[in-house]
Amino acid sequence: MTGFPYLRIRSLGKAYRGATALHDFDLDVEQGAFVALLGPSGCGKSTLLQILSGLLEPDRGEIHLAGADITRLPPWRRNIGLVFQNYALFPHLSIRQNVRFGLDMLGIKGKEADARVDEALEMVGLDPALARRPSELSGGQQQRVAIARAIAIRPRLLLLDEPLSNLDAVLRQKVRLELRQLHDRTGITTIMVTHDQAEALATADRVAVMEAGRLLQYEAPQGLYRNPATAFIAGFIGSPAANLLPLVARDTASWTLPGGELWQPDAALTPARNGVAAGAACLMALRPETLALGSLGPGGLPVRIGAIEFTGGDQLVHVEAGQARLTLRLPAGTRVAGPTAWLFPPIQSPLLFDANTGRRLPTPH
Ligand SMILES: Nc1ncnc2c1ncn2[C@@H]1O[C@H](COP(=O)(O)OP(=O)(O)OP(=O)(O)O)[C@@H](O)[C@H]1O
């Protein structure tokens, strides 16, 4: 068993009436980890969770949990807790009866069941004596009941499908921290689905990024931010996400911007230094918080200043470089003088991607 991960997903495939929702999906999760499954709507996140919980059968592939093949086990024999995207509480049952439901299925009765219900409700911060029906609860309280129901069975794996999506922005931030704390207290291996990158970065030990049924990258939040594997990932990680500037290598030392303008960057950012042949098209990812504005200097990119949004501690400055639009995040106090300026990208670890494949170009030595 040494070296065998706690949860091991191999070559999982699923199609709905000919339309593929999961392609050859592999994922390993360590025991006790908190993993975020991040991807846009329709990329297969809920499909994966339903297959893991046993509600949906895969067309192919295998799932191992704690060393055993669970691919064909019925849901009630997997001991996996699932919180659905819409909570799916039973409206005609009380809160306690809802939380008790999974225990009944497992044949846990009487005092033991009562104690488990109390424990689960306390863990999610609900009063175990609360005598109400789900319809008499707020969205945040319903979500807690759904989580209590999932953890009452003391699951080997907790699956959360967009658990925060029905909450308002303030509550989301509060509850995501609580979820992480609940995980740290219980040690339950957790997979949380989200399409909110900030939520994934803030809560998870590792983030699995999906696109169109495939796993694109699986990394700790810092690694994902620093080293996105594809332009797609760079283009949605960060607040705001990285700018993707389309560039064509004009010669060894300069780029052509969209619209035909010339940019002669610092030596570290030239086509030659980054192994890009003349005529090749790239995307350069520029993080809004790493860009600076200044007056004419070597390596600067000529830009026109557009709208400025004040966000509190920061300001978002929108600029145009040729026909490309970029956003900078600058401290609120920084004076921005228009109508034109020079933009200076960081010269360490440039993020360049092949414009056709979206793949990261090898970093120069
Ligand atoms: N029961 C179904 N029948 C047919 N197609 C389905 C079914 N369920 C999902 N799909 C399709 O499979 C793909 C993946 O769906 P899934 O629900 O897994 O996406 P998701 O990543 O959870 O999206 P969202 O973020 O919107 O919840 C989508 O194209 C969806 O339309």
Ligand SMILES: [Mg+2]
């Ligand atoms: Mg979904």
